[in-house]
Amino acid sequence: MQRVFITGASSGIGAALARRYAEQGACLGLVARRADALRQLAAGLPNPQRHRCYPLDVTDHAALAAAAADFIAATGGADVVVANAGISAGTLTEYAEDLAVFERILATNLCATVATFAPFIASMKRQAGEGGVCRLVGIASVAGIRGIPGAGAYSASKAAVISYCESLRVELRDSGIRVVTIAPGYIDTPMTRINPYRMPFLLTAEKFAAQAQRAIDAGASYRVIPWQMGMVAKLLRLLPNAVFDALSAKAGRKPRSLPD
Secondary structure: OOEEEEEOOOOHHHHHHHHHHHHOOOEEEEEEOOHHHHHHHHHOOOOHHHOEEEEOOOOOHHHHHHHHHHHHHHHOOOOEEEEOOOOOOEEOOOOOOHHHHHHHHHHHHHHHHHHHHHHHHHHHHHHHHOOOOEEEEEEOOHHHOOOOOOEHHHHHHHHHHHHHHHHHHHHOHHHOEEEEEEEEOOEEOOOOOOOOOOOOOOEEHHHHHHHHHHHHHHOOOEEEEOHHHHHHHHHHHHOOHHHHHHHHHOOOOOOEOOOO
16 A cells, blocks of 8 residues: 655645545545645545545644654655645746745745655655655646746746756665656646636646656656646757747736735
8 A cells, every 4th residue: 555645735736646546545644734625635535544634834844844754653654755735926026025925935835845855765765775666756847947927936946846856866866765856737726727828738637647646656757747748848948048038028927916
């Protein structure tokens, strides 16, 4: 029976991954800020008695470490840890008040990813040394490949997640722990439904979860989902700045707001 720990589990990608793993008999550790939504999710999963809920904010690193310790003590370890918790908001550097939004997004999307992984590494090293299959999964975004105007904080946070996971992957290369970076394109979730622009290759959260699990099982180092956005991502990397700038200037922008 797999033991899977997921942050940002109460909705969207996190909830879809939780349902996917639960349907396959996994024991889950579910983390999210909204206690009611988290417990409602857990109650609707197969074998609800197996799952442990941790209502907390991932920027509270002490609470997150305590949840990890409780899950390890209760289950003997974790086979898959998914750092999925993330927030998004439109931001503009010219507005001084947006600095606090930048800081909150970076704290949630980047620093909490580190805080999610850290408590599990020692036990995962022991598990891997005994032949266990261990995965640390960072949920990044195609938005981290090139900066999106009006979403500087979100783009920066996801670019940092990609680079951080790459560094960690090499650090842990000889440990037996696989670090998997998944960069979603447009996935139909509450976060994307407020976008006031067309979202190409939009994928349901359930279809995303199925593809993400296959990448996690395979120990893929980096995967863009859906694959069509992977092709777009490769093209974006190759575009000269002048071309990218001209195209991006015409793109729709997420309105400035505070993340929920």
